[in-house]
Amino acid sequence: MNYIQTKCVVKRKGKETGESETLCFTKSKDNNNNNMCDRHCGKRYPLLSFWELPEFMKDNEYILRYYRANWPFKQALFSLFRWHNETLNVWTHLIGFLLFLGLTLANLMKPKVVNLLELFTRSFSSSAEKNVSHNIKDLFLGTTLLFDLNHQIPLTIELESTALVIARWPFFVFLGGSMFCLLSSSMCHLFCCHSRDLNLFLWRMDYVGIVVMIITSFFPQIYYVFLCEPHWQIIYLAGITAMGLFTIATMLSPTLSTSKYRTFRAMLFCSMGLFGIVPAIHACFVNWSNPRRNITLAYEIGMALSYLTGTFFYVTRIPERWKPGWFDLAGHSHQIFHALVVVGALAHYAATLQMLEWRDSFGCDTVP
Known part of the structure; x- marks a missing residue:
């Protein structure tokens, strides 16, 4: 019979983070069983404070929270869609x-070469020999060519x-x-x-x-x-x-x-x-x-x-x-x-x- 001993401890509010954190400690005789604390004590890979990081990750002491540390590759990949201090x-x-x-x-x-930026610049800073209607026509043509990537007519x-x-x-x-x-x-x-x-x-x-x-x-x-x-x-x-x-x-x-x-x-x-x-x-x-x-x-x-x-x-x-x-x-x-x-x-x-x-x-x- 598989035996799992689970203990969940709630850490008191710290001065550094200002937030309560849940720590989970589990002892199990069967490594194949799921960690019960993952289901009852919140997220398996929580975001950490600066003081909880391993030494090799302590780079910026002015960023105090929302760190990831020792996450599996899959979890790190999907953190692309999760808010943490590296998201932006x-x-x-x-x-x-x-x-x-x-x-x-x-x-x-x-x-x-596609030059959308230059087309915008040209429309605002044209020389006297080019009139406004000509610029608008150039801008419209350039914008059309930029987004019409399947355009087959060679550009002269x-x-x-x-x-x-x-x-x-x-x-x-x-x-x-x-x-x-x-x-x-x-x-x-x-x-x-x-x-x-x-x-x-x-x-x-x-x-x-x-x-x-x-x-x-x-x-x-x-x-x-x-x-x-x-x-x-x-x-x-x-x-x-x-x-x-x-x-x-x-x-x-x-x-x-x-x-x-x-x-x-x-x-x-x-x-x-x-x-x-x-x-x-x-x-x-x-x-x-x-x-x-x-x-x-x-x-x-x-x-x-x-x-x-x-x-x-x-x-x-x-x-x-x-x-x-x-x-x-x-x-x-x-x-x-x-x-x-x-x-x-x-x-x-x-x-x-x-x-x-x-x-x-x-x-x-x-x-x-």
Whole structure:
């Protein structure tokens, strides 16, 4: 006869959490029997407070509640649809991944790069030679083409010089790097509660994803700006790739991936981004006559501000450090950081489209 001894103890209200919690203790001679306390004492995998976490999960002492720890893989997966302090971290980058996946598929299925953001910009900042009705017509056409992915009629591209086919691979390298970063981040925040080994592995992959996104962001801009000067392409792309590989090697270190080196990691990411100042200044001189120079620069400045502001929140842990416990579910620094990363990536996407359309119209006398 199977014997199960079950004891449920209600813990008194703690000063830290302010909530009563139920702890279940079960002794059983038969491991095949279900835990009776699971049925009578509430949820089997409750959300924990910061003080109940294993040491390897204690990263942000200003977020006090709603943690998951040592959850089975299946339970972690379905926590995608449950409120906890990682829910918005998962969804912000998961939605970003799906958005970039859609943009990638749309661009692959069209002979011309889809530029919905540019169409909106064109409708508000058109030159004097274009009237309002023409802009509305362009906007309607562009919007229709974006959502009609099964459209089979080739889109005619009118070039101001000769018919020139500019390579698209740097553009798709950027899109691929962005998707890898956003997806790896989502998976990290979703499954980091499973076990210590998986937690450490996923966090390293998250950092690697950030580095990959930074590296691939340089590819389209440097390739298209210096299309007529291939030696500068090689110099700048080799430089950022070397910095990225060094950063990846650093991120894979178990010690440097801990919360103790949070600021150091942020400095590495920022240094990679700041590397772009040199080719950016160079690009301004190379493309001084580019009619799309100002709007491209505006998008790139928007990208830089988004990334730097997000990094500021990531490092300072504002606003949760001001009011510990107030932003446990929504509004804490990592969620803000995630949202700004997606905004920055979209700004860079818009800038890349501007550069692509310019290069489609104005190539080199001798294409390398």
